[in-house]
Amino acid sequence: MSDSTNISPDTASRTAGHTRLAGLALLALLAAIFITPVVVDDQFVYHIFITICIFAGLSTAWNIVGGFAGQLSLGHAIFYGIGAYVGVMLTNMGISPWLGMFAGAGIAAAVAVVISYPCFRLHGPFFALSTIALLEVFRVLALHFRDFTGGATGMMIPLNIGWEWMVFRERLPALIIAFGMMCFILAVAWWIRSHRLGFQLVATRERESAARGAGVSTVKVRLIAVAISAALTAMMGTFHGMYLTFIEPESAFSLAFSIQIAMFALIGGIGTVFGPLLGAVLLVPITEFARGALGAEAIGLHGFVYGVVLVLVVIFIPNGLMGLVGRFFVARRDAGGQAAAVAEPAQARAFTPPEPGEEIVRVRNLNKHFGGLHVTNDVSFTLREGEILGLIGPNGAGKTTLFNMISGFMDADSGTVEVRGPDGTWHSPTNPADFATLGVGRTFQIVQPFAAMTVEENIMVGAFHRYPHVNDARAAARRTAEKMGLAPFLDAEASSLTIGGLKRLEVARVMAMEPRVLLLDEVMAGINQADVRRAIDLMLSIRDTGVSIIAIEHVMQAVMSLSDHVIVLSSGKVIAEGKPQAVVEDPQVIEAYLGKEFTHA
Numbered sequence: 001m002s003d004s005t006n007i008s009p010d011t012a013s014r015t016a017g018h019t020r021l022a023g024l025a026l027l028a029l030l031a032a033i034f035i036t037p038v039v040v041d042d043q044f045v046y047h048i049f050i051t052i053c054i055f056a057g058l059s060t061a062w063n064i065v066g067g068f069a070g071q072l073s074l075g076h077a078i079f080y081g082i083g084a085y086v087g088v089m090l091t092n093m094g095i096s097p098w099l100g101m102f103a104g105a106g107i108a109a110a111v112a113v114v115i116s117y118p119c120f121r122l123h124g125p126f127f128a129l130s131t132i133a134l135l136e137v138f139r140v141l142a143l144h145f146r147d148f149t150g151g152a153t154g155m156m157i158p159l160n161i162g163w164e165w166m167v168f169r170e171r172l173p174a175l176i177i178a179f180g181m182m183c184f185i186l187a188v189a190w191w192i193r194s195h196r197l198g199f200q201l202v203a204t205r206e207r208e209s210a211a212r213g214a215g216v217s218t219v220k221v222r223l224i225a226v227a228i229s230a231a232l233t234a235m236m237g238t239f240h241g242m243y244l245t246f247i248e249p250e251s252a253f254s255l256a257f258s259i260q261i262a263m264f265a266l267i268g269g270i271g272t273v274f275g276p277l278l279g280a281v282l283l284v285p286i287t288e289f290a291r292g293a294l295g296a297e298a299i300g301l302h303g304f305v306y307g308v309v310l311v312l313v314v315i316f317i318p319n320g321l322m323g324l325v326g327r328f329f330v331a332r333r334d335a336g337g338q339a340a341a342v343a344e345p346a347q348a349r350a351f352t353p354p355e356p357g358e359e360i361v362r363v364r365n366l367n368k369h370f371g372g373l374h375v376t377n378d379v380s381f382t383l384r385e386g387e388i389l390g391l392i393g394p395n396g397a398g399k400t401t402l403f404n405m406i407s408g409f410m411d412a413d414s415g416t417v418e419v420r421g422p423d424g425t426w427h428s429p430t431n432p433a434d435f436a437t438l439g440v441g442r443t444f445q446i447v448q449p450f451a452a453m454t455v456e457e458n459i460m461v462g463a464f465h466r467y468p469h470v471n472d473a474r475a476a477a478r479r480t481a482e483k484m485g486l487a488p489f490l491d492a493e494a495s496s497l498t499i500g501g502l503k504r505l506e507v508a509r510v511m512a513m514e515p516r517v518l519l520l521d522e523v524m525a526g527i528n529q530a531d532v533r534r535a536i537d538l539m540l541s542i543r544d545t546g547v548s549i550i551a552i553e554h555v556m557q558a559v560m561s562l563s564d565h566v567i568v569l570s571s572g573k574v575i576a577e578g579k580p581q582a583v584v585e586d587p588q589v590i591e592a593y594l595g596k597e598f599t600h601a
């Protein structure tokens with residue numbers, strides 16, 4: 001499983017340099033957003049920069065769900081509207097919007113969790129459509145309950161001036177609040193993206209199965225993200241309501257507004273922390289100046305401007321404005337980089353099988369049907385500590401289906417899977433997260449890298465299972481990468497690895513979970529002879545650390561030299577099991593799987 005890619009040996013120091021440079025650029029941008037209107041001191045310019053802060057904040061909050069978690073919400077105006085209405089209603093009752101802001105955030109977070117839980121079962125356009133439908137429901141509710149919301153006529157805020165009421169004669173205090181809230185939302189988004197939650201969200205977005213296999217509770221992390229995003233959106237909604245001094249259902253629960261929020265992130269760089277800010281900085285002035293210059297004739301013009309910019313971005317910078325920034329840093333890195341030495345995994349060594357220990361996994365009478373197909377037919381076996389169990393059989397025999405059932409990805413029709421916990425008690429886990437907690441990790445037959453992440457980040461997703469803190473997870477990922485011969489590629493995009501590298505990455509991600517039982521699904525398929533030898537050695541070294549392994553494999557050289565025990569599956573049934581040599585001489589196995597040529601060879 002060897003491969004090569006160009007990574008500089010002092011990448012770490014250059015990366016730190018780039019981070020500093022990016023940090024300075026960001027500070028300069030933020031300073032410009034705050035200082036420009038103060039220096040120009042014009043009401044309209046103030047309005048533009050306050051609007052930039054509001055939209056940058058809203059879009060950054062949206063990006064936590066739409067970008068990090070990949071759930072394309074077009075109903076975020078629900079949370080904005082809740083924040084605006086709760087803030088204005090409470091102000092009318094004599095309660096400061098500073099308190100109303102938190103009340104709105106709490107209600108929006110609760111509503112977000114309730115409506116998102118069923119919607120998260122939907123993917124792609126269906127999720128987006130469901131959020132649009134819910135937004136319409138909220139708009140109609142706001143129109144209907146006129147006693148509370150003022151119905152179609154909307155609600156004015158009482159003109160109490162002062163910080164307590166968030167209403168000012170001057171523009172500067174409004175800029176201070178808008179700017180402060182935007183910075184707060186940016187800080188929350190940055191914190192999420194650089195900690196465990198962010199890694200888990202991006203992993204869930206990229207490959208849900210692989211994320212679940214790495215012990216990520218995918219529904220839970222998405223719900224946390226949507227609750228945070230909704231709360232932040234509602235807080236900004238409260239402020240915006242006070243800034244506009246008037247709200248009504250058509251604009252508060254508006255689809256166009258929702259799309260606008262998403263658009264800034266799409267143009268700036270969806271899924272990046274600062275992309276939405278760049279999108280707002282680019283687009284808000286254009287549209288506000290156009291509105292200011294053309295007045296009523298420019299109604300709807302912003303839609304046209306967004307459309308044109310979006311088309312240009314899709315054609316020339318598909319990753320948004322942040323894609324341009326990224327290209328700049330990659331160019332700088334490559335300009336100073338040198339080719340790294342290709343990783344040399346450990347040398348092949350003689351194999352002396354140790355005595356297997358106590359039972360760790362018990363599979364009893366597993367049955368699974370797909371329609372009329374009996375895919376797994378009364379399968380039973382036991383895995384012992386420190387044992388390597390080879391699982392072989394012809395294509396379609398039911399091996400992967402069996403793996404899916406013994407890792408919680410699929411329910412059996414009947415039968416049991418039990419795993420012995422570290423304390424010696426037996427458990428019957430039912431989902432991937434429970435299996436992961438008991439120390440069962442798996443790889444996938446078709447490699448499932450998190451393509452938008454680096455090699456290091458991919459491995460960290462597994463490491464977070466044992467190490468919740470980002471620095472510990474990074475250190476664990478580096479240790480694992482070292483063992484797997486992936487250390488020179490830590491900063492490479494996972495998608496840039498060869499198939500051999502991707503197979504190693506698949507194993508590394510699971511190894512970073514520090515599993516007690518490792519389920520390997522054809523990790524040697526498609527790699528060359530020399531790499532098979534290295535992979536065998538790697539598996540032996542993994543087993544030497546006390547991990548028990550079940551390996552589905554078609555490469556018989558590996559099966560013969562690795563396995564303590566072999567199980568042969570054919571048409572869903574165990575047709576033979578025992579020591580490798582005995583199994584390959586079994587006439588039934590030769591007939592069903594190996595063929596006579598194998599015995600002669």
Ligand SMILES: Nc1ncnc2c1ncn2[C@@H]1O[C@H](COP(=O)(O)OP(=O)(O)OP(=O)(O)O)[C@@H](O)[C@H]1O
Pocket residue numbers: 370373375393394395396397398399400401402445
């Ligand atoms: N979700 C599914 N729905 C219907 N049939 C399925 C499903 N998954 C697998 N099958 C069928 O079940 C049978 C066993 O598939 P499985 O992938 O478990 O075999 P396998 O032994 O892993 O094969 P291979 O060595 O080719 O990977 C195949 O006939 C397959 O087409």
